[in-house]
Amino acid sequence: MLEISPSKVVQVIFLAREMDVGAGELHAFIDAMNDEEKAQLTALAWVGRGAFEPEDFDEAVATAISEATVPTADYLMGMPHLAENLEAGMDALGVDVAGEEEDLL
Template structure:
C-alpha cells in the first residue's frame, strides 16, 4: 500500500511543473527520498502513464526496485510529462491531494 506521503508527491509535481527553473531542487528532492519512497514514486508515475493498473501497485513497486539501473531522480526527470503522470497515478490510486496542493501553494 502507499507509504510515500501525498504531500511529498505533490511537492514533486509542483517542482516538475516549474521546469528548468526548479530542476536542481527537484533533482535533490527526489535524490533525498529513501529507497522505498523512490520505488513508490516510480510506481505512481508508471500507473499514471498506463504502464500498470492501480491494482498492480505492489507489482509496479517491486518492478521499480528490481529493474532500477539509473538513479531514480535521473530516470523520473527524463520522463516526459512527469507531473501529469504523477497526478494521474494518484488519481487512479484514489488519493485525494486537494488539501496538500492548497497547503503548498
C-alpha cells in the same frame, strides 16, 4: 499500498511543473527520499501513464526496485509528462491531494 506521503508526491509534481527553474531542487528532493519512497514514486508515475493498473501498484513498486539501473531522479526527470503521470497515478489510486496542493500555494 501507498506508503510515500501525498505531500511529497505533490511537491514533486509542483517542482516538475517548474522544471526550468526547479530542476536542481527537484533532483535534490528526489535524491533525499529513501529507496522505498523512490520506488513508490516511480510506480505512481507508471500507473499514471498506464504501464500498470492501479491494482498492480505493489507489483509496480517491486519492478521499480528490481529494475532500477540509473538514479531515480535522473530517470523520473527524463520522463515526459512526469507531473501529469504522478497526478494521474494518485487519482487512479484514489488519493485526494487537494489539501496538499493548497498548502504549497
